[in-house]
Amino acid sequence: MNGLKADTGKHTLLFIDDDPVFLEAQKAFFSARGYTVLTAGGTDAALELLREETPDLILVDLMMEHTDSGFRLARRIRREERFRGTPLVMLSGVASETGIGFAREREALREWSHLDDFLDKPVSAHRLLAVVRERLGGPDEPAGGR
Amino acid sequence: MAARILVVDDEPGILSGVCEILTLEGYEVDTADCGRRAQELLSLGSYDVALIDYRLPDVDGLTLLRSIRQRCPEVMTCMITAYANIETAVFATRQGVDVFLPKPFSPDDLLGAVDTLLGYKKLRDEAGELRAAHAASLRELASEKSQTHSLVASLRDGVLAVNREGEIVLANRAMEEMLGAAAGDLLGRQVGPALAGGVLAPAVAALDPQNPAPAVFEAERGEQRLFVTASGFYDDEGALLGRIVTAVDISSVRRMALEKARFTRTLVHELRAPLGALKSIVEVMRDRSLGDDLGSYLSFLDRADERIDGLGELISDLLSLSRIEHEGAPRQPDAPADTPTVVGEVVELWRDRAAARSVGIEVDLAPELPPCTIPADDLRTLLTNLVGNAVKYNRASGSVTVQAVRSGEGLEIAVRDTGIGIEPGNLPRLGEEFFREKRTETRGVEGNGLGLAIVKRLVERAGGRLAVRSSPGEGSEFRVIFPC
Incomplete structure (x- = not known):
């Protein structure tokens, strides 16, 4: 593994998404940078996994079993004392899919769901990396990536 | 047409003289020498004017006058009398006589009286016509009004x-x-x-x-x-x-617009999801996240391939849906589809993929099948979807049966599997565009949720129906029934 890629510290990330390809790709990308990557394909799998694990950052997709599964899951995670301070990032294609003013409601939703960030899908791995580093600290990616 | 005049007088001299004068003027004249004869003539033909002597041998002139008034109101009357005095004139006028002609009278007096009577008659007829026209137009108006009213009301x-x-x-x-x-x-x-x-x-x-x-x-x-x-x-x-x-x-128009918007939204999501996955694969490879050995990326490339195939299928299915919608009524097939041939083709299409999962496909066709009423292309599309689902949602080492029989309703083709089945609560939603059951068992099964929507539309527009039976964990049965 390329040592230059590895970030300082061994942070654990949890990706929750119903697309297995997306999960695998993120796992490959972030593992290459020294992160420990956990993945869950849905709400139940995520809750099951969180019984044992305490990731440092959680990225959750909005639309899974239902159109708002991500919100419900985020609320449930937040209710647990253990995850009060864990950064929670929501990925959704809602704003660009519906064209409605989801962005305007962002602050209200963030407040309601205690989410730390919203990212519109499709999202690049480098954009995700920037968000992860912003939340967890770590060296900036060199300009232009690798 | 010449005016018709009836002259009633018992004096032959007067009768012939009057007759001559009037005939010379071009009138058509009939004569009667008594009241009875006058009544006969009046009942046989129509007259414009009747000249009646006051004194007749059988009835008096006034009685005849009253009778004419009642029975032939269109006839103008003139009373001729030698007893010209004011009382008789007033009395006769009260009885309804139009003109009074005292004896002796000159030919000019006679013609003047007839002329006056014909003038009155013309005026009276015109007035009558006007009244009739007015009444008719009022009736029309009333009926138009009530028509408009019930039209607006309903x-x-x-x-x-x-x-x-x-x-x-x-x-x-x-x-x-x-x-x-x-x-x-x-x-x-x-x-x-x-x-x-x-x-x-x-x-x-x-x-x-x-x-x-x-x-x-x-x-x-x-x-x-x-x-x-x-x-x-x-x-x-x-x-x-x-x-x-x-x-x-406009509720229904509105509902259709909302449905269309929902369809588009779902479609955008369905198109974007595989693109997102493809993009993340490209990123991983460009990043060389798994190192420089291309072999490490093969499983990613296989996934990319699947997603590209999936997108291709989605586009084909969208085209099918759009074609069905566009065509509306089913096309009349040039020749009815040969059910055994199409079933054979479809089974061959899925045989390898079924074998890869150790799923066997059996075909059971009755020897004498009624003709299939839809085009072969439609039947192929429909069966490809049903057999495909039966293979994809089956368990390993399961089986698929395609059976065709003649039923009471017509041609019945059933596709049965030994797969994961469908939750009873979801049965009504089958055929809804993009609807897919989200269960642990359906994860990893490729599909876009349009297949059954296409099947349902193809069957229904051909006047047939789709019947589904299923029990979760045991399997499903999809039957399409086409009436003969």
Whole structure:
């Protein structure tokens, strides 16, 4: 593994998404940078996994079993004392899919769901990396990536 | 046509003289020497004028006159008498005689009297015609009015008319319902207070007699969506008579638009998801996250390949749906599809993929099948989807059976599997575009949720039906039934 890629510290990330390809790709990308990557394909799998694990950052997709599964899951995670301070990032294609003013409601939703960030899908791995580093600290990616 | 004149007199001299004078003038003349003969002639033909002597051998002239008045009111009458005095004249006139001719009279007196009578008759006939025409037009008007009234009353669109004073002068039943008013309740009320606070309140400003600007807006009433227009109506000279409001229920149009929007939204999601996955694969490879050995990325490339195939299928399915929608009625096949041939083709298409999962496909066709009423292409599309589902949602080492029989209804083709089945609660949603069961067992099964929507439409537009039976964990049975 390329040592230059590895970030300082061994942070654990949890990706929750119903697309297995997306999960695998993120796992490959972030593992290459020294992160420990956990993945869950849905709400139940995520809750099951969180019984044992305490990731440092959680990225959750909005639309899974239902159109708002991500919100419900985020609320449930937040209710647990253990995850009060864990950064929670929501990925959704809602704003660009519906064209409605989801962005305007962002602050209200963030407040309601205690989410730390919203990212519109499709999202690049480098954009995700920037968000992860912003939340967890770590060296900036060199300009232009690798 | 010459006027017809009846002369009634018992003096042969007068009778022939009068007859001669009138005939010379071009009139058509009949004569009678007594009342009885006059009655006979009157019952046989029609006359314009009757000249009657006051004194007749059988009846007196006045009795004959009264009888003519009653039986032939169209005949103008003239009384001839030698006893010319004012009393007789007045009496005869009271009896309804039109002209009085005293004896002795000159030919000019006679012709003058006949001329006067014919003039009266012409006037009377014209007046009668006018009266008849007037009555007919009144009848027509009344029937038109009642037709218009029942027409407006039975319109499904709401109609409300307001006069220049702002009073409601017409509100049909549909409008009363839209406004939640009892029948006849709105009539005569001022439009402002009548509509205030209701669904048509925005129309009030447009109904202001001082403000002739037309208004168009949409209003919501519970589930109902109304399209409302308010505009003036004018007489032929362009003077404002009042204003009229129409409200059309556009709920179904609205529902269709919402469904279309929902479809598009889902479609965008379905198109974007594989693109996102492909993009993340490209990123991983460009990043060389798994190192420089290309072999490490093979499983990613396989996934990319699957997603590209999936996108291709999605596009084909969208085209099928659009084609079915566009064509509307089923095409009449040139030749009916040969069911055994199509079943064979479809099974061959899936045989390898089924074998890869150790799923066997059995075919069971009755020897004498009724002809299939849909084109071969449609049957192929339909069976490809059903057999594909039976393979994809099967368990390993399961089986698929395709059976075709003649049933009471017609041709019945059943596709059965030993797969994961369908949750009973989801059965009604099968055939809904993009609907897919989200269960642990369906994860990893490729599909876009359009297959059954296509099957359902193909079957239904051919007048057939789709019947589904399923029990979770045991398997499903899809039957398509085409009437013969």
